[in-house]
Amino acid sequence: MNIPKTPGGERPRGTVRDGSVCTSQPGSPQVPRAKVKRILAILDELYPFDGVCFLDYDHAQPWQLLFATILSAQCTDARVNQVTASLFRSFPTLEAFAVAPISSLEEAVRSTGFFRAKANHLQTSAKLLLANFGGQLPSDIDQLTSLSGVGRKTANVVRGHIFKLPSVVVDTHVMRVSRKLGLTQNKDPVKIEHDLMKILPKASWIPYNQQIITHGRLVCVARSPKCGECVFNSQGLCGG
Secondary structure (H helix, E strand, C coil), rough: CCCCCCCCCCCCCCCCCCEEEEECCCCCCCEEEHHHHHHHHHHHHHHHCCCCCCCCCCCCCCCCHHHHHCCCCCHHHHHHHHHHHHHHCCCCHHHHHHHCCHHHHHHHHHCCCCCCHHHHHHHHHHHHHHHHCCCCCCCHHHHHHHCCCCCHHCCCCCCHCCCCCHHHHHHHHHHHHHHHHHCCCCCCHHHHHHHHHHCHHHHHHHHHHHHHHHHHCCCCCCCCCCCCCHHHHHHHCCCC
């Protein structure tokens, strides 16, 4: 593949600059700007960003994306999409989730795993959205994470897809592949999020999320990475 080289002296926006490197948090690696630019160029060529969310939801009902993301914990997006297709027909409004027998919600989400906790998160979040936010999703990350079962990853999915706010979503793929690429040395998701926010141009935050997740699913598979097929490996950009 034809990957463009970094023009001399060109600085990507949104980075912390230190000569020719991008710096992140103390204890994290200093990453050459040229390496960051090449990684992003490869991702853009391999996985052109189309802005389509992996999770299905009614765009007129944005709370559905929040609920689908809660269900996606330790579950595949494909399974979540199968479950939410019937779940949102059975419970089409926040009010329906709020008053539903918890046993009905548990049965509806059983196949996503951890179904009792997830059913409780959905019902509690529905009640909180109705009571505290007038049934509307907030865009503020602190308000989002005040909801049941919502951490920074889930909140950033909502912020990026619903509100188009540049956000870095750190799931297991982003954690694993970003470490292999040398963009962070941290293992804590919040520290990785902050590392990537400082290293990557702001305009690349949302595309990077989906591109790295796709690469992690197709090539850099956790249990059996296909290193022989990986462009990052052949280009000397992956530390393995």
